[in-house]
Amino acid sequence: MIQKIKLAFRNLNRNRRRSILSALAISMGLALLMLIASVLRGEMSSSIDKSIMLVSGHIQIRSSNYVDSKSSLKWADLVADPEKIIADIQSVAQINALIEDATPRLYASAIISTGNDSLGVQVLGIDPPAKANDPFISGLTSGAFIAADDANGVVISQLIADKLKMKVGDSISLLVNTSNGDVVQQDFTIRGLYTTHTPSYDESTILMPLTKAQAITSTQNHASTIFILLKDRAQTDAVAAAIQGTGYQVKTWSQMNELMIDTENLANSFMIVVYLIVLIITATVIVNTLIMSVFERTREIGILSALGWKSRDIMALFMTEATMLAVGGIAFGIVLGRFVCLYFEKIGIGFGNLGLRNGFLLGERLYAVYAGADVVNLAIIAFVVTMLASLYPAFLAAHLEPIDALHGK
Structure with a gap:
C-alpha cells in the first residue's frame, strides 16, 4: 500500500499544475456550498428569532375563539382579565422560574392620516415596562419610549416616519376600529x-x-393575547403543557410558525439537491484529470501489468490518486470556506426588505451562521461524490489490455 501511495504522489506531482487546479475545483465548490449552507442557516435562524421576539413569543395564551387572520376586537375573541391569568401563572414557582416575561398585548387595525397622506397600520397595545418590549426600546432612533399612562402618545417606526415625512413631536390622526365595529x-x-x-x-x-x-x-x-417569553426555548412544550387552561388556547412558537418551519424543511431538502449538483460538476474535473492521466500513462500501465500488477492493483492506484486530490481539495476548501463564512458572519449580505407578510420576518441584512455539522456533512458528501465519480477512470485504467497498453494503444 505504501508503494501505491508513493507512486500515486509521484504521478500527481508529475503534472503539478493540473493536479492543483483539480484540487482547487473541489475546494471552490466546497467553499461555495459552505457559504450557501451558512447563509441559509442564518436566514432561517434570524427569521425564527425575530418572529419569536416580535410576533409570536415562545408561547401565547388566547381566547378559544381567537383567529389570527381576523384580528377581531370582539370581547368573545379576546382574553378577559389577562393580568389575573398572568398572576395565576406566576404563582406557580416551577413555571415562573422558566418565564422571562409574560405581558398582555392588544392588536387593532388602524389608518394613519397626515394631511394628504394615509397608511394602513396595526396598532400594538403594550405594557411599556415589560421586558418583551426590549427590541423596541433598544431600537429607538430618536425621541423617547411611551409611558404606561400616556394617553396621547405613540411610538412609530422610523420606516413609517420616513414614508410620511414625520418626526418626533409631530401630530398624527389615527382611525381605529373598535370592539363594536365602529371607527373612532x-x-x-x-x-x-x-x-x-x-x-x-x-x-x-x-x-x-x-x-x-x-x-x-x-x-x-x-387583550388579544398574553405574550410569553421563556428563558430557554427548549422548555416551551413543557411550560405550554403546564399552563393549558379551560376556555383558552395555548399556542407555542412552533405552532404559530408552522409555515416557516415547513419552508425550512423544504429548503433543506432542496439544498441537498443543489449540493449534489455542485459537487458532481466539481467532481467531473477530477474525472477529466484521471482520464487524461490514463491516456498519458497507457504504456506505463502496460509495464505495471507486465510486472505482475493485477487489475485491482491498478484500479487501487488511480483511486489512491483520486483520494489524494479529494482530501487535499476538501481540506483547503474547509479553510477557504471558513474564512468566507467569517466575513459574511460579520458583514452580512444586504437584501433590504425581503420580509414576507405570510409569516416570514427577515432583517435588512442576512448574516451567515457557521455550523460544524454542516461542514462535516458537506465534506463527507464531497468525498463520496468524488470517489464515486473516480471509479470510471480507475476502471478504465484497470481493464486496459496489457499488450495494447505496452504499445501505447
Missing part, C-alpha cells in the same frame, strides 16, 4: 421612533400604551 378618530403625538431592522414588520406597526389602546377600542380589561 383621535390625534396622537409621536413620542419616539424605533427600528427593529425588520422592514416588513416596521412598515406596519405602531406602539401605544395598552390602557390607551383598550380605551380607544372599547376593550377595557381585555
Whole structure:
C-alpha cells in the first residue's frame, strides 16, 4: 500500500499544475456550498428569532375563539382579565422560574392620516415596562419610549416616519376600529421612533400604551393575547403543557410558525439537491484529470501489468490518486470556506426588505451562521461524490489490455 501511495504522489506531482487546479475545483465548490449552507442557516435562524421576539413569543395564551387572520376586537375573541391569568401563572414557582416575561398585548387595525397622506397600520397595545418590549426600546432612533399612562402618545417606526415625512413631536390622526365595529378618530403625538431592522414588520406597526389602546377600542380589561417569553426555548412544550387552561388556547412558537418551519424543511431538502449538483460538476474535473492521466500513462500501465500488477492493483492506484486530490481539495476548501463564512458572519449580505407578510420576518441584512455539522456533512458528501465519480477512470485504467497498453494503444 505504501508503494501505491508513493507512486500515486509521484504521478500527481508529475503534472503539478493540473493536479492543483483539480484540487482547487473541489475546494471552490466546497467553499461555495459552505457559504450557501451558512447563509441559509442564518436566514432561517434570524427569521425564527425575530418572529419569536416580535410576533409570536415562545408561547401565547388566547381566547378559544381567537383567529389570527381576523384580528377581531370582539370581547368573545379576546382574553378577559389577562393580568389575573398572568398572576395565576406566576404563582406557580416551577413555571415562573422558566418565564422571562409574560405581558398582555392588544392588536387593532388602524389608518394613519397626515394631511394628504394615509397608511394602513396595526396598532400594538403594550405594557411599556415589560421586558418583551426590549427590541423596541433598544431600537429607538430618536425621541423617547411611551409611558404606561400616556394617553396621547405613540411610538412609530422610523420606516413609517420616513414614508410620511414625520418626526418626533409631530401630530398624527389615527382611525381605529373598535370592539363594536365602529371607527373612532383621535390625534396622537409621536413620542419616539424605533427600528427593529425588520422592514416588513416596521412598515406596519405602531406602539401605544395598552390602557390607551383598550380605551380607544372599547376593550377595557381585555387583550388579544398574553405574550410569553421563556428563558430557554427548549422548555416551551413543557411550560405550554403546564399552563393549558379551560376556555383558552395555548399556542407555542412552533405552532404559530408552522409555515416557516415547513419552508425550512423544504429548503433543506432542496439544498441537498443543489449540493449534489455542485459537487458532481466539481467532481467531473477530477474525472477529466484521471482520464487524461490514463491516456498519458497507457504504456506505463502496460509495464505495471507486465510486472505482475493485477487489475485491482491498478484500479487501487488511480483511486489512491483520486483520494489524494479529494482530501487535499476538501481540506483547503474547509479553510477557504471558513474564512468566507467569517466575513459574511460579520458583514452580512444586504437584501433590504425581503420580509414576507405570510409569516416570514427577515432583517435588512442576512448574516451567515457557521455550523460544524454542516461542514462535516458537506465534506463527507464531497468525498463520496468524488470517489464515486473516480471509479470510471480507475476502471478504465484497470481493464486496459496489457499488450495494447505496452504499445501505447
